[in-house]
Amino acid sequence: MQDLTIRKVESKSDLNTFIKCQWNFYKNDPNWVPPLLMERKTLLNKEKNPFFKSASADYFLAVKNGKIVGRIAAIKNDIHLKYHNDDSGFFGFFECINDQKVANALFDTAKKWLKEKGLKRMLGPANPSSNDEWGMLLEGFDDAPRMLMTYNPKYYLDLCANYGMTKAKDLFAYKLENHKVMSSEKLKRVQQIAKDRYRLKISQLDMKNFAKGLEKVKYVYNKAWAPNWGFVPLSDAQIDAMAKDLKQLVEPSLVLFGEIDNQLIGFALVMLDYNQIFKEMNGRLLPFNFLKLYTKKKQISWARIITLGIIPEHQKKGLDAVFYWEIVNRAHAVGIDLGEASWILEDNEMMNRGAIVMGGDLYKKYRIWQTEL
Numbered sequence: 001m002q003d004l005t006i007r008k009v010e011s012k013s014d015l016n017t018f019i020k021c022q023w024n025f026y027k028n029d030p031n032w033v034p035p036l037l038m039e040r041k042t043l044l045n046k047e048k049n050p051f052f053k054s055a056s057a058d059y060f061l062a063v064k065n066g067k068i069v070g071r072i073a074a075i076k077n078d079i080h081l082k083y084h085n086d087d088s089g090f091f092g093f094f095e096c097i098n099d100q101k102v103a104n105a106l107f108d109t110a111k112k113w114l115k116e117k118g119l120k121r122m123l124g125p126a127n128p129s130s131n132d133e134w135g136m137l138l139e140g141f142d143d144a145p146r147m148l149m150t151y152n153p154k155y156y157l158d159l160c161a162n163y164g165m166t167k168a169k170d171l172f173a174y175k176l177e178n179h180k181v182m183s184s185e186k187l188k189r190v191q192q193i194a195k196d197r198y199r200l201k202i203s204q205l206d207m208k209n210f211a212k213g214l215e216k217v218k219y220v221y222n223k224a225w226a227p228n229w230g231f232v233p234l235s236d237a238q239i240d241a242m243a244k245d246l247k248q249l250v251e252p253s254l255v256l257f258g259e260i261d262n263q264l265i266g267f268a269l270v271m272l273d274y275n276q277i278f279k280e281m282n283g284r285l286l287p288f289n290f291l292k293l294y295t296k297k298k299q300i301s302w303a304r305i306i307t308l309g310i311i312p313e314h315q316k317k318g319l320d321a322v323f324y325w326e327i328v329n330r331a332h333a334v335g336i337d338l339g340e341a342s343w344i345l346e347d348n349e350m351m352n353r354g355a356i357v358m359g360g361d362l363y364k365k366y367r368i369w370q371t372e373l
Contacts (some may be wrong), residue, residue, distance in 0.1 A: 007061045059073045
């Protein structure tokens, strides 16, 4: 252990090392999708990312014999603490060689940092919160991740378990196939009944009135997801930042709003799986890779249902079935017949039931780990 040191990220150069060292852990993994370097730099920048207006974090590198062998972030999310009052902090952006001693040193460092902040439990991985990349891949290592979903070597599970971490919650991802969904007579019948009974009208995002659409998202988001385990409200600034990042990639026909009697009651965001293009970019958008976002768009065969939320007073009425039916039909219209519904809490009965009704295949699982400090 004498040759192993844990070094805090102090400079811009250190942060670049923290970001770029991720490539070291996936050299021979065909399913890993390199993140865009520009996006990572913004995400981790405490001055630019609005998340850090109500959160604090430090980043650490594990160095052994002069080589980077691991990294971790320790995160205190004040909004989470205010909302849940559970004295929990987070670890995130974890990467490590297959060496338990290195992993232990990284986890110990994060625990010590959080304990000094007066916290009593560590959850993770959160990159940096449940509104971003969330969870560690538990099942489904034979496939690349969909857009904004995590991926990691299988041995990370052993590093966490051997450290003494236990399961806090599992997250599910369902594979959806157009022909299975469209052949579900139950879904077709339920969605039509719900649509007629409640006079639900579905509309799509109008790019010419993008700001107005964004206001609708803000109205629904924190209302619809508030009851969920691990939920952390998004500030307007965070939603604005996310919208700015996704605006150039969004498919308007797959951003849906539901209204009953001219009152907004739900929202769904479905994104084409640009990971299928990002995989070729090796983290670099410039100078010419950005052109691939347009020239290779037709090669994308997957979409991901990132969010589908209905405000509480209109839940359990079958209205989610209307959104699912619309999504599948609209995705087919733009040439997408494969989809992923993720992530869904393992105990979210309504969403899991909806995915199963659509003939969804539970093909990936993710774990949120916990340990007492």
